[in-house]
Amino acid sequence: MSGEAYPGVGAEKTAEIVAKVEAFVRDVVIPYEVDPRQDDHGPTDALIVELKGKAREAGVLTPHILPDGQHLSQRETAAVLKASGLSILGPQAVNTAAPDEGNMFLLGKVGSPELKERFLKPLVEGKGRSAFFMTEPADDEGAGSDPSMMKTTCRRDGNHWIISGRKKFITGADGAIVGIIMAKSIEPDSEGGACMFMVDLPDPAIRTTRVLGTMDDSMPGGHAEVEIDDLRVPADQMLGEAGEGFKYAQIRLSPARLSHCMRWYGAGVRAQEIATDYVNRRKAFGKLLIDHEGVGFMLAENLIDLKQAELMIDWCADALDSGSIGTTESSMAKVAVSEALSRVADRCVQVMGGTGVTRDTMVEKFYREIRCFRIYDGPTEVHKWSLAKKIKRDWKHANA
Template identity: 75%
Template sequence: MNTHLETAGISPRALEIADKVEAFVRAEVVPFERDPRLGAHGPSEELADELKALGRAAGVMTPHILEGGGHLTQRETAAVLIRSGLSPLGPLACHTCAPDEGNMFLLGKVGSPELKERFLGRMVDGSMRSAFFMTEPAEEGGAGSDPSMMQTTCRMDGNHWVINGRKTYITGADGAGMGIIMAKSGDGACMFLVDLPDPAIRIERVLDTIDSSMPGGHAVIAIDNLRVPADQMLGEAGEGFKYAQVRLAPARLSHCMRWLGACIRAHEIATDYANRRMAFGKPLVDHEGVGFMLAENRIDLKQAELMIYWCADVLDTGAPGTTESSMAKVAVSEALMRVADRCVQCMGGQGVTADTIVEQVFREIRAFRIYDGPTEVHKWSLAKKIKREWKAQAEA
């Protein structure tokens, strides 16, 4: 078990769940990391189902959602999700992966009792994957980091909404059983829950991307005259951007949690290699160039962990945590990029092979610096807030 993770403020119940998740990932999930069913667009559906069956049998399926529908605190969730991330396949096996984890959180917060009954149970038990349809193709001037640029439209027609548009980078759309679609009406942004597949929602292609841990990959989608019953709107018309923030702040932090786990594991592998590999008459770790990189890793990993718990504590107060999650996303993604890069460097030629997960973690973390908002967008948002605060103080 990892002995360096924080336990302060985490209940014995949550620590027991976290330890159970870690034991499961290390013993039962890690052996699948070189499975031939792992492809460029993620694990196959067969492999995903096999891993989830193992998680279900071990009692670690959606471990942060408690029996009866309760939810661990964000601080407790961090303790669990970090450990689920110790393998790139861990979040899939434990069903703590994106986009499902964020979609379950949003549906639990905003969904009507009818929508929860229809969709949430199958998501929590892992029998159904989901997708979140927000980002749009840049060449068409669609929404990316700026959701206000949304081009996908929705209009009322009788007791149905009709949706048209194109989406891109839609994680897990291929093989998903449910989707949350964001579109704009005359009242503003709206969200809809839809059953998948649907003939009006067409996968144009699955993109070849730098990461490869998420089932279904990332797809380009065309939506042509999709008819959605009015009672499948999530919340109220025009409130879509508000609901997106309900989802995005905690989901952004969950990404930090899972990928911290991945980097902890990569550091363990690099440390083992540096202590076993001899060069110039002594183990690599005894050469300052390598030993110092591992020491810097330990510092970055601890700072990332503490940043995650700080933001989790803010969310646990009921605050939106928009600013704090932006700060955490920047700090954690950049720190973990340094960690992953050092792990590759410490291992030399072995670090760029697929013989260990270090090479994959490096690729995944590089993508993480863009997913859920690039570093630069979050810094820009924080800079605007700094300017607003300065102006308010100057005028006081």
Template identity: 75%
Template structure:
């Protein structure tokens, strides 16, 4: 690991532990995430500490994926950490995508305000499941767009759009005659209406997750991201690193839960000795050590593949499965070790458990990634035996 990445990660960790963690009890943290006022208050402090958007350097270049891993893990030591230092989804993935695909004009208009931490963004891809819309299978997309002079007109419904309420920048996916397309839009826009904010198990993302109606949204042709029909390709440019970024951040959260559970087990007594001296407890915490180490190694390996120039769709699917499942086991064991204290909100472990449970679904459920990997095995087998 490079010295610059370790130095940045150390500054981020110190900031999260000393400045961000005390905000976890702030009443502005609600069921639909922390308020924008709270986010901006933390970002003012992050900017002053020199740790705002730490994965993007002053010249606009990004840390490598392996370097980013240690920085995002440090930011994830609190559910509020990625928000405070501007490494949170969906903004982090949207910044990456715009940086890769956007024109200089689009970067100046949309990307700069995200990198500076002044604005939030939303990614409008998922659609209502019971209406046959796109979810894990984006080819089912029902939101349509057509060219009208110098504009594109978009109509459809979207669901589970993280951070739509309060976002200033949107990336909207729709289907043209050529295929999937992406558009950058200013928010709010009267043609994009939030029907409701869903009540969900997680509570770490500002604005929550919304059901949205898009009614005759007119977007200048110059605000199409890339080319018409190339949207699914661009989605993979975003999603492969974004899956890995989720792994990085939640590794930090699970590490924090383990710290709290170990401290509890080393101080709490039961049946004549410290809890950690009971094999039933000590072994769970030891298994957590193993799962955390395996998750870190998987992240590092997958990051190396991405740094090598591959999109790493297969590798990121493997990482998403292994890491999300391992970290869920870690969080679950921490709850079990702490008993009644674990299910209470006296510590952040209860929230970490809820957030990581949702992580097993976000950016593709475990089962979808396994299915995708199984299809690859079948294709590889067919090619190997074709001769």
């Protein structure tokens, strides 16, 4: 559970899946980008249900998990998720979006057969959305994104656990049918260990206090603040073992960080395509924009950043496929890829000038979404801090 990798399906089968996903996203999903069923917090569930229905008909729903339950390797998943990311709506349509993809991965790794049947199966079948309740408010000395400071608690009560606390930035909580809740045990023998629980949503003990207004608007349900008030969860709905929640969080978060890199890489590629088409058609000062050195050089730099991001993704995927959790590798990939793709999106806006900041193309939206990627699943600075601590530990070990 803590280290085994999925064997994958091989290069030929992967290429077949990728081709189908890319064709579906380009031919079916991209035209939906102008669909009005999108609000300040993302596409509506009605739009997502329609898109998933089309993906199901096309045979590309949840393409990284095969009908027999076999999971693609991380390297193979990377290729599929890059293709799904060519449209902001692509991951939602083919069921590779966050937080569902990460939640499915964790359930597949840790869940009992009963929990998989009850909670994983409907997610794989695209019958609803899920949410991951870990991050907490950072006010009043709250935990923020540091799970070691978690204030949400759980305690035993007969054959149940009682959970109380507050959560924030919970993507997709509003409208989800499945939740994974992380809480710190206050049982005398727990030593403050964290636990994870599977819950059906909605539940009257879980109340959304507000859905935040944010720069990004691609996630259905948005990002919510939530209060949990004496939620009763049957003991058999604990995910894995009591006190192992922090370990399970790493099992989920390391591949999840990489999955974000995969999806937003696809968006970076698409932004480059749109900008390239624009500068090869638009003229200024007597020649095409692409023939102006300042413009051409920016798109050339984008090619370099995209290739470096791709190589970093594949390197990290290989590290995860080797059987290790890969927290160091995923931190490096998260920093390198998010920063590179942010540069790519910024340059695409710049070379398109006024058009680049309008909503006449998707480039403006790609810019906003990718900018947020530098924050969630750990800001760049947090990952650099973690890597710096590892450098110090390694030095001490080498010089002991």
